[in-house]
Amino acid sequence: MKVYTVVATCLLLCFQVSPLQAAPGKKAGKLTLVRNGRPTSVIVTNGRPRDGQRIAAEELQEHIRVMSGATLPIVKENELRPNAAEVLILVGESNLSRKYGVITKNLEPETFIVKTDRNVLILAGEDGGSKSNARTGTLWATYDFLQDQLGCRWIWPGEQGRRVPRRKTIEVPALDIRETPVVKIRHLRLLAQDKHRGGYQKEGLGQLLDLGKTYDQISEDESVWYRRMRLGSSFRISAGHAFTDWWEKFKDSDREIFALQPDGTRHPRKKSKPDFVKMCVSNPRLWELQLAKIKKYAAKGARGQWLNACENDGSGGFCTCPRCRAWDAAPNASLASLPPVEDGSDVDGAPDATDLPESLSDRYARWYNELAVRARKYDPEVRVVAYAYSKYRSPPVSLKHIEPNVWIGYVGFNAYPRPESYRKMSTDEWFGWSRLGATVFLRSNSLFYCGEGAPYVASHQMAEDLQFQVKNGLRATDYDALQGYWATTGPTYYVLARMLWDTDADVDEVLDEFYESFGPMQQVAKDYFDYWEAFTVGLGNNEKFMATRRADRMRAYPVIYNPAVFRQAEVILARARPLLRKATEEERERFHNLELGLQHGRLLAAALADGKTSTGPAGKRLMEFRREIADRNVINVYWTTSKEKRYRVFE
Numbered sequence: 001m002k003v004y005t006v007v008a009t010c011l012l013l014c015f016q017v018s019p020l021q022a023a024p025g026k027k028a029g030k031l032t033l034v035r036n037g038r039p040t041s042v043i044v045t046n047g048r049p050r051d052g053q054r055i056a057a058e059e060l061q062e063h064i065r066v067m068s069g070a071t072l073p074i075v076k077e078n079e080l081r082p083n084a085a086e087v088l089i090l091v092g093e094s095n096l097s098r099k100y101g102v103i104t105k106n107l108e109p110e111t112f113i114v115k116t117d118r119n120v121l122i123l124a125g126e127d128g129g130s131k132s133n134a135r136t137g138t139l140w141a142t143y144d145f146l147q148d149q150l151g152c153r154w155i156w157p158g159e160q161g162r163r164v165p166r167r168k169t170i171e172v173p174a175l176d177i178r179e180t181p182v183v184k185i186r187h188l189r190l191l192a193q194d195k196h197r198g199g200y201q202k203e204g205l206g207q208l209l210d211l212g213k214t215y216d217q218i219s220e221d222e223s224v225w226y227r228r229m230r231l232g233s234s235f236r237i238s239a240g241h242a243f244t245d246w247w248e249k250f251k252d253s254d255r256e257i258f259a260l261q262p263d264g265t266r267h268p269r270k271k272s273k274p275d276f277v278k279m280c281v282s283n284p285r286l287w288e289l290q291l292a293k294i295k296k297y298a299a300k301g302a303r304g305q306w307l308n309a310c311e312n313d314g315s316g317g318f319c320t321c322p323r324c325r326a327w328d329a330a331p332n333a334s335l336a337s338l339p340p341v342e343d344g345s346d347v348d349g350a351p352d353a354t355d356l357p358e359s360l361s362d363r364y365a366r367w368y369n370e371l372a373v374r375a376r377k378y379d380p381e382v383r384v385v386a387y388a389y390s391k392y393r394s395p396p397v398s399l400k401h402i403e404p405n406v407w408i409g410y411v412g413f414n415a416y417p418r419p420e421s422y423r424k425m426s427t428d429e430w431f432g433w434s435r436l437g438a439t440v441f442l443r444s445n446s447l448f449y450c451g452e453g454a455p456y457v458a459s460h461q462m463a464e465d466l467q468f469q470v471k472n473g474l475r476a477t478d479y480d481a482l483q484g485y486w487a488t489t490g491p492t493y494y495v496l497a498r499m500l501w502d503t504d505a506d507v508d509e510v511l512d513e514f515y516e517s518f519g520p521m522q523q524v525a526k527d528y529f530d531y532w533e534a535f536t537v538g539l540g541n542n543e544k545f546m547a548t549r550r551a552d553r554m555r556a557y558p559v560i561y562n563p564a565v566f567r568q569a570e571v572i573l574a575r576a577r578p579l580l581r582k583a584t585e586e587e588r589e590r591f592h593n594l595e596l597g598l599q600h601g602r603l604l605a606a607a608l609a610d611g612k613t614s615t616g617p618a619g620k621r622l623m624e625f626r627r628e629i630a631d632r633n634v635i636n637v638y639w640t641t642s643k644e645k646r647y648r649v650f651e
Contacts, residue, residue, distance in 0.1 A: 030171050
């Protein structure tokens with residue numbers, strides 16, 4: 001992201017000056033921040049702004065510069081000259097903001113205030129938290145102001161995804177806004193960050209794609225988009241598969257804590273995957289080891305700790321010992337009638353052929369309860385975090401309650417598109433866990449399964465499910481993962497990110513924001529993505545498609561995305577040709593990304609028709625095209641190539 005530095009003392013000389021602000025509390029009228037391309041306001045921070053407050057000031061300055069051509073100086077309040085400007089924009093809590101009654105340390109986490117008071121605009125929020133998990137309410141106030149008052153949009157990462165309306169004079173009405181996020185953790189896993197670079201390099205992607213400067217830019221753009229959409233958290237959940245290194249740690253000293261296998265021994269299901277070893281969850285020695293850290297830090301005064309009880313990944317290797325079996329409910333015959341679910345748990349192969357019940361949720365829920373009761377003896381505010389996943393995804397059937405300090409990450413709502421039967425199953429399971437007393441949050445793999453690099457749109461279904469979840473207690477999300485198919489799945493990403501903050505927004509109004517970014521081609525863009533959404537939803541109503549595994553779906557793309565399907569989409573896009581001359585250069589470039597996304601889908605289908613995506617003439621054309629578009633945010637070419645390697649459609 002570009003940062004524009006200003007020498008405040010020089011620019012302040014250009015200001016039209018007026019007396020400093022009238023007394024706080026007088027009614028604010030319309031404020032003029034820029035008049036005819038000249039600044040009439042100054043951005044003021046406290047004397048020692050936090051990182052989030054500094055970024056907020058810079059983002060406000062940059063967007064107003066792009067909008068009007070005027071660069072507002074940024075000054076610290078202790079350096080502010082009398083009569084500096086007609087309007088002061090106070091960014092973050094300061095001595096000045098406190099004079100107007102804005103004291104952010106008393107606000108709920110991430111709460112922000114956007115307020116005018118006579119000649120002052122205040123953008124401030126709760127900026128607490130630790131250095132490693134700082135909250136940025138002031139930054140959220142700034143983005144809310146840019147979005148809702150000035151009309152800025154960030155439909156995808158990078159400059160092409162940023163829409164800033166142009167006007168020489170910027171005026172704002174009287175404002176008094178206060179917002180606190182309903183969803184306290186709004187997280188979509190990103191896939192173009194620095195931590196992923198090593199993995200891509202190991203897979204050999206560096207021989208095909210630039211993992212240097214181009215990757216750096218894509219990574220930065222992705223992070224900035226995430227921030228601008230106000231994705232973040234009020235607090236942190238210590239979750240994730242909890243026992244991935246336990247086999248190496250305890251195989252010699254405490255082997256009894258691991259799952260008993262059908263052969264009568266305790267070991268990982270596969271020697272090559274010790275991180276997938278399952279636990280003997282009914283074993284008190286396991287609980288003792290889990291509680292040791294809680295006990296240790298509670299003795300030092302720690303409160304509100306998280307005890308991670310998220311079982312390791314994988315679809316098999318569950319414990320067959322008599323004690324664990326005694327905790328199981330009778331086999332739940334109704335599970336057999338539920339729609340098939342590919343939730344990601346079969347990463348280690350198909351489930352074991354054992355005589356265990358189809359659902360192991362009763363044993364796992366009892367384990368969560370045992371931990372929750374014991375942990376409270378050391379830390380009364382402790383919370384146990386666990387998953388509803390794999391063979392323990394559906395709610396327990398014999399257990400009467402779940403302890404109130406248990407948080408369940410429901411690994412459901414994974415299928416988009418989805419048939420009605422799958423939606424009903426997901427909502428029923430959500431209710432099943434919450435009615436027993438658990439706090440349910442969403443740990444969905446849905447974005448991982450949302451397309452493979454050809455147009456794939458499920459905006460309305462995802463918005464409908466999100467609003468159901470919020471209405472029924474959703475307070476945190478962990479979506480795996482935002483694949484970065486911006487020009488082919490972009491509307492769905494935008495809707496999800498926007499509505500994680502504005503949870504009661506109308507999905508069609510949010511989509512209009514997306515389409516307005518294409519200027520004169522707005523209706524064409526809308527019709528184009530409506531076409532693909534109807535196409536995608538139609539796939540969800542196809543039983544054969546829904547029963548097909550994702551890797552096999554990709555292999556079937558030449559049939560699913562056949563030439564006739566692409567031709568209809570091209571006809572829609574062709575309607576934009578006479579409109580392009582009326583568009584700005586930015587709008588034309590934005591629209592061109594849609595054309596490139598469609599072209600990528602065509603090239604992908606052609607390469608897959610040969611059975612591979614890198615060999616042969618079609619595969620080579622696809623990879624050359626990916627190199628050409630890598631820096632445009634059409635799609636995340638690193639991720640999609642990596643995924644094809646794992647799907648074994650890549651050589």
